[in-house]
């Protein structure tokens with residue numbers, strides 16, 4: 001058996017095609033959505049992700065606002081850019097690309113953002129709204145995982161889902177999205193303190209692997225017929241991506257997301273969804 005592909009590139013392309021129509025409608029009403037990005041330092045992966053976000057913006061007609069600071073930027077300098085984007089009327093929503101350089105208090109930067117312009121759904125107010133089941137921009141990677149499963153008809157309702165990892169961009173919020181009534185999954189969150197990871201994995205209908213440990217998930221850990229989403233990104237000496245999922249898992253799973261080409265493009269597409277939804281709210285208030 002070889003798993004079917006959860007094709008993030010194709011699914012993201014379909015989402016972007018829908019957004020192109022919505023952006024055109026907004027422009028007719030005199031509203032041009034604008035995505036801002038704050039990139040600090042010269043991490044090649046972060047540079048690539050931010051460049052991808054602006055390429056996507058160009059494709060759907062969203063304006064791009066790019067702010068770049070050197071790796072030596074101080075907390076105050078970064079916060080000044082955040083304040084500037086909070087005030088900039090051309091910026092509908094923005095993100096601060098994570099991680100920030102060592103020594104910078106990431107939480108303080110995120111808390112300074114205007115929650116109404118938080119395109120990542122990572123501001124404490126928006127995370128609180130998510131917990132309270134109130135409308136909020138949803139964190140992009142977890143929302144991308146759910147869209148990818150839905151687009152391929154993978155049953156989430158009632159599924160036993162194991163999320164591996166507890167980082168802020170996915171692990172922390174993935175269970176919150178999966179346990180909403182609209183998804184109704186049962187979730188087990190595993191992390192470095194989990195005693196017997198394999199035992200949990202073998203019971204899972206869906207595995208979301210976001211540990212950042214190359215090839216952590218082995219074929220013998222996976223229940224035949226499971227859906228496996230590879231979100232982890234490590235790189236070898238040549239810069240090639242190594243996911244959290246061993247390639248041989250494809251022989252056991254029914255569904256697998258490639259990496260690259262799976263959850264990454266979905267993360268970017270969901271970011272644009274958050275920006276367009278914020279612009280639609282603004283247009284409705286005109």
Ligand SMILES: Nc1nc2c(c(=O)[nH]1)N[C@@H](CN(C=O)c1ccc(C(=O)N[C@@H](CCC(=O)O)C(=O)O)cc1)CN2
Nearest residue numbers: 049095096097098099120140169260261262264265267
């Ligand atoms: N502010 C944020 N920072 C980070 C987030 C986030 O959601 N918000 N998530 C990750 C990185 N990330 C988004 O910024 C991201 C990761 C991967 C991709 C992507 O398109 N990947 C491509 C491969 C690109 C490559 O070759 O390296 C793919 O999977 O096909 C986009 C965005 C951490 N930071």
